[in-house]
Amino acid sequence: MIEIINQIFALESKLIKTGSNDYTRNFDRIASEFENLNYHVINPIGKPYRNEMTDVEASISGDLNKNSKITKVLKPIIYQIDDNETKLVQKGIVIVE
Amino acid sequence: MKTINFAIDLGTTNSLIAKYDNGKIKIYNNPLGLKQTLPSCIAFRGNRIVIGDKALDYLEKDAENVCMLFKRKMGTQDTYHVPSLDQEKQPIELSSLVLKELKNFLPDDETANSVVITIPAAFDTIQSNATKKAGYLAGFKEVVLLQEPIAACLAFANTSNIAVKEKEYWIVYDFGGGTFDVALVEVDERELKVIDHQGDNYLGGADFDNLIVKNLIVPFIEEKTGQSDLWKSLKSKSSAHKGLYFELLKKAEEAKKELSNFEETEIELDITINSEDLYDHLIIKREMFENLILSNVENTVTIIKDIIKDNQLLNSDIKRVILIGGTTYIPLIKKSIANAIGVEVNASIDPTSAVVEGAAYYAGSKPSELKEEENVEEEKTQEESIIDYKFFYEQNTRDSEELITAKFSGVDIANFRIIRKDGGYDSGVKALKNNSFSEFVPLLEGRLNLFKVQLLNTDLEVLKTIDPLSINHGSYSVNGQPLPNDICMEVDDLDASATRLERIFAKGSILPLKKKIYKTASKTILKKSKSNLTINVIEGKSNGLPSSGLSIGYIEIFGEDLEDDLIKGTDIEIELEISESRELKINVYLQSCDQEFENVFSESERSISINKINTEINTVLGDVEAVIKTANSLENFEYSNKLESIRVGLIEIQIEASMLQDDDISDTKFQLDDKKRKLIQEFDDLTRNELVAKEIEEYNDIKADLEYHLNQDENERFKTKYQRIIQNEKEVINSLDKYLIRSKIKELEELYNAIIQSSDENFISYYLGLKFYDNFINKRKAERLFEQGDKALEQKDYKVIRHVVYGLSALVPESDRQKRKDFNDDSKTGLN
Numbered sequence: 001m002i003e004i005i006n007q008i009f010a011l012e013s014k015l016i017k018t019g020s021n022d023y024t025r026n027f028d029r030i031a032s033e034f035e036n037l038n039y040h041v042i043n044p045i046g047k048p049y050r051n052e053m054t055d056v057e058a059s060i061s062g063d064l065n066k067n068s069k070i071t072k073v074l075k076p077i078i079y080q081i082d083d084n085e086t087k088l089v090q091k092g093i094v095i096v097e
Numbered sequence: 098m099k100t101i102n103f104a105i106d107l108g109t110t111n112s113l114i115a116k117y118d119n120g121k122i123k124i125y126n127n128p129l130g131l132k133q134t135l136p137s138c139i140a141f142r143g144n145r146i147v148i149g150d151k152a153l154d155y156l157e158k159d160a161e162n163v164c165m166l167f168k169r170k171m172g173t174q175d176t177y178h179v180p181s182l183d184q185e186k187q188p189i190e191l192s193s194l195v196l197k198e199l200k201n202f203l204p205d206d207e208t209a210n211s212v213v214i215t216i217p218a219a220f221d222t223i224q225s226n227a228t229k230k231a232g233y234l235a236g237f238k239e240v241v242l243l244q245e246p247i248a249a250c251l252a253f254a255n256t257s258n259i260a261v262k263e264k265e266y267w268i269v270y271d272f273g274g275g276t277f278d279v280a281l282v283e284v285d286e287r288e289l290k291v292i293d294h295q296g297d298n299y300l301g302g303a304d305f306d307n308l309i310v311k312n313l314i315v316p317f318i319e320e321k322t323g324q325s326d327l328w329k330s331l332k333s334k335s336s337a338h339k340g341l342y343f344e345l346l347k348k349a350e351e352a353k354k355e356l357s358n359f360e361e362t363e364i365e366l367d368i369t370i371n372s373e374d375l376y377d378h379l380i381i382k383r384e385m386f387e388n389l390i391l392s393n394v395e396n397t398v399t400i401i402k403d404i405i406k407d408n409q410l411l412n413s414d415i416k417r418v419i420l421i422g423g424t425t426y427i428p429l430i431k432k433s434i435a436n437a438i439g440v441e442v443n444a445s446i447d448p449t450s451a452v453v454e455g456a457a458y459y460a461g462s463k464p465s466e467l468k469e470e471e472n473v474e475e476e477k478t479q480e481e482s483i484i485d486y487k488f489f490y491e492q493n494t495r496d497s498e499e500l501i502t503a504k505f506s507g508v509d510i511a512n513f514r515i516i517r518k519d520g521g522y523d524s525g526v527k528a529l530k531n532n533s534f535s536e537f538v539p540l541l542e543g544r545l546n547l548f549k550v551q552l553l554n555t556d557l558e559v560l561k562t563i564d565p566l567s568i569n570h571g572s573y574s575v576n577g578q579p580l581p582n583d584i585c586m587e588v589d590d591l592d593a594s595a596t597r598l599e600r601i602f603a604k605g606s607i608l609p610l611k612k613k614i615y616k617t618a619s620k621t622i623l624k625k626s627k628s629n630l631t632i633n634v635i636e637g638k639s640n641g642l643p644s645s646g647l648s649i650g651y652i653e654i655f656g657e658d659l660e661d662d663l664i665k666g667t668d669i670e671i672e673l674e675i676s677e678s679r680e681l682k683i684n685v686y687l688q689s690c691d692q693e694f695e696n697v698f699s700e701s702e703r704s705i706s707i708n709k710i711n712t713e714i715n716t717v718l719g720d721v722e723a724v725i726k727t728a729n730s731l732e733n734f735e736y737s738n739k740l741e742s743i744r745v746g747l748i749e750i751q752i753e754a755s756m757l758q759d760d761d762i763s764d765t766k767f768q769l770d771d772k773k774r775k776l777i778q779e780f781d782d783l784t785r786n787e788l789v790a791k792e793i794e795e796y797n798d799i800k801a802d803l804e805y806h807l808n809q810d811e812n813e814r815f816k817t818k819y820q821r822i823i824q825n826e827k828e829v830i831n832s833l834d835k836y837l838i839r840s841k842i843k844e845l846e847e848l849y850n851a852i853i854q855s856s857d858e859n860f861i862s863y864y865l866g867l868k869f870y871d872n873f874i875n876k877r878k879a880e881r882l883f884e885q886g887d888k889a890l891e892q893k894d895y896k897v898i899r900h901v902v903y904g905l906s907a908l909v910p911e912s913d914r915q916k917r918k919d920f921n922d923d924s925k926t927g928l929n
Contacts, residue, residue, distance in 0.1 A: 054521055
């Protein structure tokens with residue numbers, strides 16, 4: 001399942017680059033299905049990066065400071081909810097600049 | 098006899114911890130990540146200490162405050178100057194910090210007082226003693242050392258069950274991410290001994306990733322973009338392509354891993370370089386990669402040859418070569434060694450965890466010399482030290498970060514650490530200021546966030562763990578306005594030929610609220626037809642009847658509004674939004690028509706349809722009359738009198754409503770709707786318990802039937818599924834929600850059918866049961882089937898019985914069919 005989420009994520013990232021937004025509805029729908037299957041998928045793009053975030057594996061270019069942001073997300077963060085317990089099942093792979 | 102059981106591979110680049118437990122080895126995962134490995138790396142950031150993966154973040158920015166590869170300095174007087182603390186850190190102290198962090202991998206109910214720690218074959222007495230000291234400093238009471246190649250041999254011997262009768266020589270080839278080592282081990286019946294070793298401290302798998310970027314990816318990008326000198330620019334400290342370099346390294350690492358399993362791999366490049374987008378694919382064949390790394394691999398083979406020669410041995414004296422370290426996944430390595438030495442090269446053990454695994458086997462057989470009393474005494478002293486604390490934080494919030502403030506009193510507390518239990522956040526070890534701390538912690542949206550707070554002394558030993566602190570994100574806050582009732586939507590309940598309420602927002606949720614839900618159309622609506630789709634949003638109890646709640650938003654979409662046919666089974670997307678001022682916005686998107694409808698409702702605009710009131714009353718009246726009939730037959734006249742007055746009330750409303758026009762502007766229809774709701778609520782309250790009791794009874798019946806079958810040996814395999822279904826039984830029953838209970842019954846029924854269908858013999862009782870049935874659609878056909886069945890029963894041919902049962906079942910009139918047809922009329926919502 002994690003690989004399916006990754007592939008859908010990659011597909012969405014590619015489509016965003018084309019500038020069209022015809023597909024947003026479909027991706028929202030897929031995201032909602034993942035939620036129903038107890039997978040909480042987070043795309044941290046644009047978020048400020050803090051070293052304390054253990055849910056991402058960051059490649060940091062340049063100085064890490066308060067203004068460091070996640071500029072590219074190669075893989076999303078995936079949490080799984082099992083019996084009300086939330087567990088990290090995939091760390092996001094990100095570039096921080 | 099008590100054995101040590103715990104083992105640690107204290108590596109130059111990565112460390113692991115494992116336990117021997119009854120013949121099995123458990124390697125612990127880092128609770129803050131998904132990996133078993135902990136990078137042996139520490140960052141000192143003023144009053145904060147970060148150990149492991151996250152310490153690597155500071156390598157670029159603040160390399161002088163990051164300590165790594167300190168294992169190479171063990172036993173020397175070299176120290177690491179940490180400018181942020183203005184202190185000198187010794188390798189022993191740094192190693193002890195890694196060991197303490199590994200202790201954190203153990204679950205709260207496990208403590209390790211004795212441990213086996215592995216050391217390289219090259220370690221002399223002083224280096225070995227330094228490692229022992231690090232172990233004691235980390236709080237272990239007993240430390241036993243074991244050489245890494247020996248540990249690898251033990252892992253191999255234990256997993257492959259080989260018996261060594263005469264003296265043999267084995268080579269352990271250890272090629273990790275950053276270092277390379279070869280050891281020659283003498284093995285006989287009784288012992289394993291390292292007799293020689295050699296290595297290269299500056300060769301590792303990471304070098305191969307760089308080779309891929311430099312020689313394959315960069316030339317490809319240069320060719321496509323016309324860029325020159327890209328490699329130089331990527332590596333330069335002031336480069337604008339810094340982010341790109343790391344991205345390419347990641348891609349190269351992935352390609353390297355793929356090429357260990359496949360003949361070729363594809364690197365997908367989707368990058369921006371000098372403001373130009375490049376999207377392309379680069380195919381790398383295994384052969385290309387092997388050509389790149391060949392000289393490095395040959396160098397390692399030369400080291401093996403040297404070690405054999407230096408010990409006056411011949412290649413044929415070597416019985417086997419054991420591969421460990423992540424880099425040995427590369428097939429070329431195995432092939433090159435086998436060709437050069439001509440012996441069995443064994444890659445059967447997991448190269449990453451072999452050392453800790455072997456060490457754990459050793460720990461499982463090594464008696465502990467630690468006296469039991471020492472453990473008891475230790476626990477006592479911990480209990481005696483009293484620590485007082487007070488925490489201040491918002492338990493419910495809508496913010497993405499929340500402040501946790503705490504104040505402590507008690508001896509020795511110097512540091513704290515906050516960890517979010519889902520693994521997504523770690524504050525690192527931080528110093529307390531004036532016996533208190535204030536820390537912002539990030540929260541996962543819409544979830545219950547659980548935190549664990551550790552209190553540590555100056556030696557970074559954990560004195561107390563406070564577990565858990567819980568912060569609920571998004572559900573309640575003092576400032577927000579909570580919903581006084583559930584907000585639900587009316588949907589079709591095809592099984593019961595009625596409609597029911599589905600909860601969208603729960604009572605107590607904080608405004609504003611927004612949610613997108615997906616439904617499917619339960620009927621086809623042709624364009625221009627009179628048929629309609631109803632979206633009815635209701636405020637009221639979600640387990641009540643739809644007509645008992647207050648309709649706060651009502652949309653009817655008619656066939657004439659549609660640009661295309663709405664086809665049954667297609668998606669309907671409904672977005673509901675309630676603002677802080679309780680304004681309701683409904684946005685409906687119909688997939689098959691590609692059409693959007695948007696409506697905003699506020700108190701003044703509330704729309705009530707006379708039609709709807711009438712339909713609702715009609716539906717309920719039928720039910721009321723049925724219950725009155727049953728109550729009368731049971732001579733429960735008091736009950737039936739109450740119901741009768743509801744019936745009369747409802748009919749009166751219907752008469753009044755029939756006299757109103759649909760476009761009536763007076764308050765009358767609101768008053769009628771209100772009256773109707775109250776009466777239906779009354780009916781609902783009177784009957785709900787009875788209905789729920791019936792569902793619970795049915796639930797228990799099917800459960801008893803299932804348990805009977807599950808107790809038979811052949812159905813053992815269904816037990817896990819059964820346990821999973823009934824796992825939240827209490828919650829479901831206590832909810833007193835008949836739809837929830839019904840859905841559980843359905844799940845149990847499905848399992849029951851699966852069990853029955855798993856064996857032909859189970860059909861006998863069905864067959865015998867059908868013999869008492871006499872309402873078959875085609876009686877002659879049924880008789881013929883019974884003849885066949887009786888014969889099969891005599892011959893014990895149960896497969897035939899199964900088919901006969903299927904055949905007979907098809908001849909039973911399906912009453913449901915008619916019911917469903919009736920239901921697909923325009924009176925229901927059209928949402929499934």
